[in-house]
Amino acid sequence: MSxxxxxxxxxxSQNRMDDNSARDMRYGDLSASQLKTRYGLNYISDRVDPWTLTRRSALDNPRSMFCCNGRPAGAKITRQQCTAILFDEFRQLSREFSLYGPYCHLIEKMITHMQHGGGTPFRDGALDQALKQHIRNDKSEDNSTRILLAKTFEERINWDNKYYPVDQKNELCKAILRGRLPKFDRFQDSFNGMGITVHDTWAxxxxxxxxxxxxxxYRALVHYKIQDHFGLDDEDITKGKFLAFNFFRIWFVLQRCNLFGFRPFMTNIEATIEITGHRNGY
Structure with a gap:
């Protein structure tokens, strides 16, 4: 035995890293007509109408009692001006989903990366720290991959010869499969900034x-590499809870409309976790 x-x-994971063919990585593939007829995206922004390239006022908001009063369209703007206004509103609306905490700044940073990054991957030390804390703080005996790996090391290490047997490698994979991979879909993630920036993960x-x-x-160093996509697919925007918010409507239009076509990007997150334990748990 070796x-x-x-x-x-x-x-x-079954989903592969750097998968540009994923549905939420599409961009600039839909016309204005398709977005309006297929997805009902007629009203996008409280500040501007991207379909007519005109400014709005607060009275243009269809949720306002003053809506639809027959007023003429607002001042004409260029497409570049429209884009800048939409991104500013995109950032402003993101604050509703990122109220406080050490990660609340990330969503605005990632929106700006979408605006200027040209689809290049995104890394940030705060994301790495969030992942490390998530793994460390998960105390669930049934779901924590860290705890399940610790039990497997304890049970499968050849203690007399001081190594982990190669024929027991598959037990480590089984430990991961029994648990739940780190995701940012907990209650606190709905307001600390991680739910809107990452939420689920791709690979x-x-x-x-x-x-x-x-x-x-024993002492093991375990490296987690996680990748998410900062992009929306058709399923995202057809969900009632997403379609109801201008935040997601603006995001979808900026990404998917052929008049804008801003590229989504890969979010890369990594963390190395120390796992220690004893023979027979002592």
Whole structure:
């Protein structure tokens, strides 16, 4: 019997990394007519009408008692001006979903990256920290991949020879499959900024970077690499809760309309977690 060699990747999600063919990575593929007729996106913004390139006033808001009073259209603007106004409103509306906490600034930063980044991947240390804290703070015996891996190390390490057997590698993958991969869909994520920036995730890789065994103790370094897509697909915008908010209507139009066509992007998040334990739990 031989020892498993490290680093060793023990889990890869079915969805692959860097998948530009995913539905939420499409951009500039829909006409104004399609957006209005197929998705009901006639009214997008309280500040501007992107279909006629005219400014609005507060009285133009269809939720206002003063709506639809036959007033003439507002001042004409250029497409560049319209784009700038939409992105400013996009950022302003994002604050409704990111009220406070160490990650509340991220959504505006990511919107600006969509505006100017040209589809390049996005990284931020705050996202990495959020992932690390999420994994560390998950105390669920049934769902925490960290806890399930710890139990597997304890049970499967060859303690007498001080290594992890190569023929037990699959048990590490099973431990991940029994748990729940880190996602930012908890209650607190609905207002701390992580739910609107990441929420669910697209792809996950988990790699054991190192494992040392000595004195009936082990220490493992486990690396989580997670990728999400900052983009919307058709299913997103047809959900009532999304379609009801100008925030998502603006996002969808800026991304998918061929008049704008701003590219979605990959959000890359990584964290290395230390897992330690003892032989027989002592």
């Amino acid at each position: 020892a498993l060699q490290f680093p060793c990747t023990i889990f890869k 996950t890789h988990i790699t054991i970077k190192s494992l040392s065994v000595a004195n009936n103790r």
